[in-house]
Amino acid sequence: KIFIGGLPTETTDFDLKNYFVRFGVLADVVVMKDKLTGNGRGFGFVTFEDPEVAEKVVAARHTIRGRSVEAKLAIPRGEAPGPRSDPSDRVTKIFVGGLASTVSEADFKNYFSRWGKIMDAQIMVDHNTKRSRGFGFITFESYKSVEDVIRIRNHEIKVFMFLF
Structure with a gap:
């Protein structure tokens, strides 16, 4: 699962799916929406069936709806790593x-x-x-x-x- 940040507010689930399907089989795609306006909140999540695909996607640069976006591996709540030993x-x-x-x-x-x-x-x-x-x-x-x-x-x- 990857976090996609910096999305334009008009980005839809379809936009994300249409863009990321080229990298591999998708298990889930969601753009987070504002409950009141229904507009995108500027971020979403994409889940690939193959975890190795997600790692390759994170390493690449991406532009959606003309805007450069950030892709990072998503860490589920409660699973964040503890203090890191490698500076x-x-x-x-x-x-x-x-x-x-x-x-x-x-x-x-x-x-x-x-x-x-x-x-x-x-x-x-x-x-x-x-x-x-x-x-x-x-x-x-x-x-x-x-x-x-x-x-x-x-x-x-x-x-x-x-x-x-």
């Missing part, structure tokens, strides 16, 4: 989903700064409407900050809960 494998950037549209980048950065120095904080916005797409990325100076953040499963910013 080159330590992660300093995390994906944060389920953000309320009222959360500003200042709120976002301020909330996560309690776990360490932040190098970058970005809430993804729709290019046309300039509204939040409901997710963002935080990059910490240290992998230790990431490990501390992911130990807490539920976080709240401005009384809106999201999960990793």
Whole structure:
């Protein structure tokens, strides 16, 4: 299963299926939608029947509906790896989903700064409407900050809960 991030909001399940079927047999395709508007939330998941295909797809560059998108192996909740022993494998950037549209980048950065120095904080916005797409990325100076953040499963910013 792979995570596809950075999708245009108008992307459909059909678009993902039509694009990724060229790499192998698909078991499932889903674009995550906003419950109120029905628009895409900017990310989705593609599951291949053959796990080796997923690894090859992640290694390639992809463009869907004219936009370069990010493909990463999806890690099911509860199966995230523990602290990494190899320093080159330590992660300093995390994906944060389920953000309320009222959360500003200042709120976002301020909330996560309690776990360490932040190098970058970005809430993804729709290019046309300039509204939040409901997710963002935080990059910490240290992998230790990431490990501390992911130990807490539920976080709240401005009384809106999201999960990793």
